[in-house]
Amino acid sequence: MEPLIKTEGLYRYYGDHCAVRNLGLELYRGEVLGLLGPNGAGKSSTLRMLAGNLAPSAGQIWLNGVDLQSDPIQAKRALGYLPENPPLYPELTVDEYLRYCARLHRISGVAVDKAVSDAKGRCGLDEVGQRLIGNLSKGYQQRVGIAQAIVHNPMVVILDEPTVGLDPVQIREIRSLICNLGRERGVILSTHILPEVQATCSRVLILHQGEQAYAASLKQDLRPAGGCFLVRLAQAPELAAIMAMPGICSAEPLAQGRYRLQTTKDLTASQLAEQLVQAGWGLEEFVPEQPGLEQIFVRITSGEPSA
């Protein structure tokens, strides 16, 4: 299957500062790729290059198989892009604005109304069609921005921090919209919110100082091997007694009768819980820890010396 987005050796310099360094990524149909990184990691620069808003200093980009540098118009036909600041005209109504966007993306006269009403439906904008964009709340403006990116039904959707400024309910709606988009299309989004990546993305790519620092599929388990559990026991036993149980790699005593237990990968959560109950220590809390992405992120962005 041909990738929807493919880049090779992408570089971007701002003067002497290198914002993106030797980035190669691929996005396939049916994927949601999350670009993760601290502020200034080069996420927005990468997305702006993919959307044809910024020329790369070196390297090549193909959108839907078309070279973005040599045939930008053809390549951009497959593209929907929401920049960091949604590109809205406050003096237009939502309907006028979306109609304008649809026409800019070469949707012909008859199909425009249908495309606009579809996009409004998907982004929950049905009731605000007649209102001026300038009078809408930030959350609604963000939704109009997303509607603008999908109004022409593009194969590739690029979203730069799509859930900024939304309330928790809206965030959930937008996340499910992104998941839906990711079924038949390719979506690439940037964020620095970790749970967002875990909730929506099928693959993650962590950028640090312009370079790809980590890439993984989120469909597979991120835990290295075995599991990590946080337990609280009413009758605090000897550490050695816990260590003596089968399948325990390490046990770390914490405050108030809590322990962090590392297990081998043969031991499932239910088996561990059963063992603890049978030992008669009075199991009060049992929390499987999902460190995965967060640990990786923190290790990459702070732990490593910046080389």
Add this chain to the structure above:
Amino acid sequence: MILTIAGRELRSLFLSPLAWNLLAVMQFILAWLFLVQMENFTRLQSRLVSLENAPGLTDLIVVPLLGNVAIITLLLIPLLSMRLISEELRSGTFSLLRSAPISIYQIVLGKYLGLLAMLGVILSMGAVMALSLLAGGELDLGRLAAGLLGLGLVLAAAAAIGLYLSTLSPQPAVAAVGSYGLLLFLWLINLAAGAEGKGSALFAWIAMPTHFDRLLSGLVRSSDLIYFLLIIGLCLILSVHRLDALRTRP
């Protein structure tokens, strides 16, 4: 595609009070000047009758009127053109155009046509005022047509200059100041042409009034038309290049 962009431009212009305001102020001042010219004409009329080959309505009212339209509009064009691209660069809406499947020359032409349509409204206001004289007298319609052509070309050239300067800065005010400077320079440079010296012919050629005055006097020469078309073409090409270069050096 070009028309879509031009239509949006015009729509936004008329959705804001700016366009209406400009048109109202403009119409008021023009009407005042028009009346002053009329007054002068009626005062001179008795003496004109006795003259052989006396100047008529066209000379005494229409030509000064068109000249006034040109000067007032030149003062207004930077206010209209500064928004064209500067504003979109500043607010970030330009990325909407950039990520759409359209080329930069289509964006530039669309913006330019949008502004020309607005200037067309101003031009027709002047034309209607001049034509209203037909109700009570006779006009040299050929000369009026040449004058309107000249006025149209002056406005179109000024619009192209304004468009180019608005691609240079994301600050609309900076774009406006630059446009004022360049337009005034082109309007006043022929003051130097009066001085003796080899440069004076060149200065006279660069100055807009040299070419505009000939058209106002009813003389349509292709060299004058080419002068205006050169300015328009040059500014539009420079705008395309500038916007293209912005992708590499933001």
